[in-house]
Amino acid sequence: MSPDAAVIDLQPARHERVLMLSWEYPPVLVGGLGRHVHALSVALAAAGHEVTVVTRHADGAPLEEYADGVRIVRAAEDPVTFPLATSSLLAWTMAFNHTLTRAALRATETGGYDVIHAHDWLVAHTAITLGEHLGLPLVTTIHATEAGRHQGWLPEEMNRTIHGIEHWLSNAATRVITCSGYMRDQVTTLFEVPAGDVDVVPNGVDDRAWHARPRAVASARARFAGDGPLIGYAGRLVYEKGVQHLVRAVPYLRRRHPGLRVLIAGDGPYREELVDQARGLHLHDTVRFAGFLDSTQLPAVLGATDATVVPSLYEPFGMVALEAAAAGAPLAVAATGGLAEIVEPGVTGVTFPHSDPDALAGAVDQLLADEVFARRVARRARAMVGERYGWATIAARTAGTYAAARRAHLTGGRLARARPGERRRSIEIPEGNLLAMGGAAG
Incomplete structure (x- = not known):
């Protein structure tokens, strides 16, 4: 277990009553955040904690239900709707936070809570409003930063606004959770949060779900491999995932290993550019773009690879590395961010x-x-995944953070910075390279 675990109380004195806020939760799954919040909530509930998740509504889903021991309250969209698109993301987020706040307040009418747990900047306004209105400690998990996603540059007004909201939420929180030491360094440098107020709690993985049956692995290999080794990649196809560098390395690897095949699983806005790159390098018979593979397909595919590559430029944690390891794939990863840990x-x-x-x-x-x-x-x-990253362990460490937040709240703590009526320092967002200015780990 990492040294960071030592500072977190693994045995909180009581079961916590948690009001959790997330913009995605099953059946709404956009990226890894929804899966993380779902698995964490279920693990906390299994350990005896009372968990209510307030989240976005989806067509056909009930406005409220109990599932896997978790109370789920979904915020229906208001009649005046905003498109969820890049150009209107900030407007959509503000509208979403209005309905999320009302849904959360309704949830509090039928239950008391000890702590609020917010996941990322998209729920910041609701989280801070509830913390002040209910007088509860606020824990926030910063899963990634806008500056990190853009290698330190915030070129557009939207980027700078998101960075400002992340700064505000981090400083309004009683305690902050990050998924890696790398992300802790970013939060302390970019947002000026004291390192002692940040707990490193890694993401978890259900390693059993990634153990594919041998027959399924053999079938995946027959489908995707050639006469030589099989290299795999799984994840979003965006620039910061570094897939372009994997494609660039294929000609050398193909010369070294005749019959080599490369399977790229995933989709995203960078896909066409990657396809064009592979075509320009005459790799159409070697590199296959398989598109999105769901959780019933991916474990067998990863388990069939002779090497799974994670070439990210920026990676707050590196969940796919854990999943590939649990599937039995040999790992080759970029020594950056959480991957290096x-x-x-x-x-x-x-x-x-x-x-x-x-x-x-x-x-x-x-x-x-x-x-x-x-x-x-x-x-x-594979053994390391089971020992360090099981969800029961991650839930216990998270509950330790809740207990620490309650103690800080009772003694004044960081909540004093966010009390109603106090004037906050304005946040000025520079035009330049934030990571270079702050010296954050990279």
């Missing part, structure tokens, strides 16, 4: 500097050229 070179996988196709090719070649080594690091990685 998951994979120990030569022990649970291999690493390479991000944005370096030659180094990426060398790392993958190390796995493909030595099957005994590749299988050894894969076994160790």
